[in-house]
Amino acid sequence: MNPSLLRKVLDEAHELKKLYKEKPVPISPKPLDGVSVSMIFEKRSTRTRVSSETGLYKLGAHGLFLSSQDIQLGVNETIKDTSNVLTRFNDIILARVYKNETIVALEEGAPGKVINALCNLYHPLQTLADLQTLEEKWGKGGVAGKTLAWVGDGNNVIHDLMLGFLFLGGSVRIATPPGYECNAGVVKTCQDFLGPDKAANLYFTTDASEAVKGADVVVTDTWVSMGEEDMYKKKVAEFAGYQVTEKLLSGANDGALFMHCLPRHQEEVDDEVFYGPRSIVFDEAENRMWTVMATVLGMRGLSVCGAK
Structure with missing residues (x-):
């Protein structure tokens, strides 16, 4: 993250919240229709999971929830290989994990396609x-x-x-x-x-x-x-x-x-x-949803200007 990118994401989040709050019906067509997101959750969550899944739904994307019981991250294959495979199926990986090293390894297998949803060093x-x-x-x-x-x-x-x-x-x-x-x-x-x-x-x-x-x-x-x-x-x-x-x-x-x-x-x-x-x-807490929506849109090179 850098100052200019931070400013861009915040501006997008403000516009998203205004747009969705003011419209009486959901936006159509949804800007992320057909996009899928692997949501890796080594650590359980309330706000991160609900805000992400709901925000993705509002934009037309599909969030695939993957807990530690669903996949054995780093057990039978390297984390880098797992992220490489996942992005052959999914467009983005959102990961809430214990160690920053896991985020780094995921990014190595899928450069530019990983959202850090929490690790021990960053949130x-x-x-x-x-x-x-x-x-x-x-x-x-x-x-x-x-x-x-x-x-x-x-x-x-x-x-x-x-x-x-x-x-x-x-x-x-x-x-x-x-x-x-x-x-x-x-x-x-x-x-x-x-x-x-x-x-x-x-x-x-x-x-x-x-x-x-x-x-x-x-x-x-x-x-x-x-x-x-x-x-x-x-x-x-x-x-x-x-x-x-x-x-x-x-x-x-x-x-x-x-x-x-x-x-x-x-x-x-x-x-x-x-x-x-x-x-x-x-x-x-509410703004967790608008900001993750803005983040995913930005990763796809989209904005609410195209969604109106």
Whole structure:
């Protein structure tokens, strides 16, 4: 992803949402009629699966759900060979997997035909939805000059979100407990993009209250990711003081928003914030569909201009 491509996908997502919300009947002919998508899910999901399958249906495409029980990814043949075979049947592979290496191997077998729907390092579709949601509140280009504060684990969600937010001209302040920092390679990519003149636009701390100072949006995520269930007690103890509350948000700017990509747990954010007027978490969840639709259209070289 680069700034110009990010801008293009977001613009497409905004137009898709407007078009489908305003039309009383489905678009016809559907722009992706006859297109098929292999949907590989090593990790189960609610939002990713439902948003992808529904979005593909709206566009006329067929989503083929493949769980770890349906295919043995990397067991009897290489992942590269599997992706090569799948794209002889299907036009695109959408993959929600455990390891980034799996995404890389899939891409080797099917260059330019793989959508990363989540791995241990990145979650680009979530970032697209988050940025679309913020632009709905702040206007197109509204991220420029704004500050995002992250409070929680230095995980795949913030890896893409900090890069996307910086691409659009914002600043990012990240608070993680000691030992839960963001991936060093991803941080370097962000720093290289900013350069020395804008290095101050990316700030790291272990103090949650310090991170939210002057923030326009505060974001957190699940502390215990899928596959880390045995670490629950340890992580909750080490994340003490990181729950997002109105007291914590008092250091943010007036009108600061709150986001969480779901599923949400009480220890991460209390009810007052999660269900309060600052929260835009359900708009954020809805926009998972519009952004994956925009992504698939873009991969096929199409846009809603041709769909009207």
